[in-house]
Amino acid sequence: MNDVSSDLYPAIRLDRAREAVRAAGLGALLLTPGPDLRYVTGYDAVPLERLTCLVVPAAGEPFLVVPRLEVAAAEHSPAGRLGVEFLAWDETDDPYGLVARRIPGLAAVGVADRMWAMQSLRLRAAMPGVEQVLAGTVLGELRIRKSAPEVAALREAGAAIDAVHRQVPGFLKAGRTEREVGRDIAEAILAAGHATVDFVIVASGPNGASPHHELSDRVVRPGDPIVVDIGGTMPSGYCSDSTRTYAVGEPPADFLASYEVLRRAQEAACRAVRPGTTCEAVDAAARQVIADAGFGEYFIHRTGHGIGLETHEDPYIVAGNTRRLEPGMAFSVEPGVYLSGRHGARIEDIVVCTESGGERLNNRPRDLVVVDA
């Protein structure tokens, strides 16, 4: 997955990261494989126990500490055209000492937000007294505003997961288990162009009341509402995430009433998206509709999460987040109503803030899709 466009991962991003390190007063950024490293370099390295670490010092040149057997992959990745020195290490070398010796005397470093403890604690041991802070404190402000090519990549991801939702009614049938349906969906996620399947939630009947239920051997029954929340990562590195709620045969009347409230709430939150609006105001727009209808206590999670190289990243659409939206911010709008022991429903689109409002990147119909039992 290393053949990515230089528009999506421009070389200038490394310079911007260096400027941000200096501005933050840190001595260096230490980026192990994961979204922070991919954002800065385009290098889609696999997180493994052997240390791969891009060091971006405030003073001096960036370098990549890399296991010798990963050198070819790193060279062929977009990181190979950044002019960064590669420090290859062999199987019996100590890569943590290698990092420490090259950047002596620092007071504080930023470590990738997803760096494993296995690595952050070994770096700490190799660099005693050096404070570790999250790289996100530096990179977050860069990553939160998507460039036009990044928005295009998210749009492509949105179209791919929409293509899967288009097929879901054909997978749903009374008598099949959630797991059987989930297997079909996983294959469709790959067939639609994703590089990986990140999650497949098929929550039928009472399982729908658990927002993060995944798959079980429960058999779908006539009248079941079914929450289908699915996503994957595209070869570009950008993620998809969309939820639709289906019903196999005619669902209970009380479910239909709550679903209609949910549909209005999701619509209201999407319409609230525009530059200058706070994240918590978007959350409140959905929550108000649901509360007014008397279902407030059944909407038990935030309205959404940012999305990009991670399925969940800033900005979070949640009470208390007073951050104001800006063009290029992309996030989910996914209110839900969960009635414990009975059923649940959720509708989720990815929305990107534009100059004048919000653009939805998922466009499947939002009315309840009733499939023949």
Add this chain to the structure above:
Amino acid sequence: MNDVSSDLYPAIRLDRAREAVRAAGLGALLLTPGPDLRYVTGYDAVPLERLTCLVVPAAGEPFLVVPRLEVAAAEHSPAGRLGVEFLAWDETDDPYGLVARRIPGLAAVGVADRMWAMQSLRLRAAMPGVEQVLAGTVLGELRIRKSAPEVAALREAGAAIDAVHRQVPGFLKAGRTEREVGRDIAEAILAAGHATVDFVIVASGPNGASPHHELSDRVVRPGDPIVVDIGGTMPSGYCSDSTRTYAVGEPPADFLASYEVLRRAQEAACRAVRPGTTCEAVDAAARQVIADAGFGEYFIHRTGHGIGLETHEDPYIVAGNTRRLEPGMAFSVEPGVYLSGRHGARIEDIVVCTESGGERLNNRPRDLVVVDA
């Protein structure tokens, strides 16, 4: 993927973990989603930004800090039958403070080896002065020896990936790209019963010389050797990982000569597996055959890695590792020969140490498979 056998994840493991915490002189283990948490509880929680953390104190009862919207999933997982208290937190609560307040006054805690820095640094801030060490220092000795049900789960994973390798010759054809072949393989990995596709390496021609090359748009040509290294995770949580080398049409004569050396080296290392033998001796058994044939400098990585709930875990089969094998230890034996700019080859089986020797969990033929161009 929460319906797992109580043989595979016995409830007694939590007690054993507590004993190990006390024996290590730690105040508590803090386990976020990942293989350490799954090993101790069977709970296959998704790693996300919201804190889920099992706390196993040396003194007092274990408890699970869990986002409210994950409570149902946690209750339905094997963790739900452990009698562990659940501390649910709401979207605007501080879960790090929640952990810290319940276990005051500790000197040191063990954190999951794969805990994200996002969480380990926030725990550090919430528990200032408390030393963090790796949970692996405590759990590693439990995880490294697989129980009979764990070996059975690895055997099932091995059979599943063997079933994929059986289909690979049908996917390989001159004129197809590595990526096209990789897509077919990914679908076959799921169809063979894996819950997830973890990696798909299709390294054709010169790409085979990069051990961790993944997929590219290179078109397979007649005469190409092709390294196919693939693996996934089964619904049990246990991983598969197997490599075979193929050729599309007749490969170069020098390739055939090096392949035959490799085959003998892999065989020698597998035969070296028995209780009491050191990890480095198994590595040396493969390396000696390759060095004797004059290819020593082209075998640029260790011979193998342990496997279980992680694709790479202890024990590592590498020079310098004087650990002695014991029944139940499971690991890959995967020597390779890499000729930069030309081609590469690797043969990989998972081997489990038994009372009397080693059992291979991958059983596809190891001779070069030549497919019609």
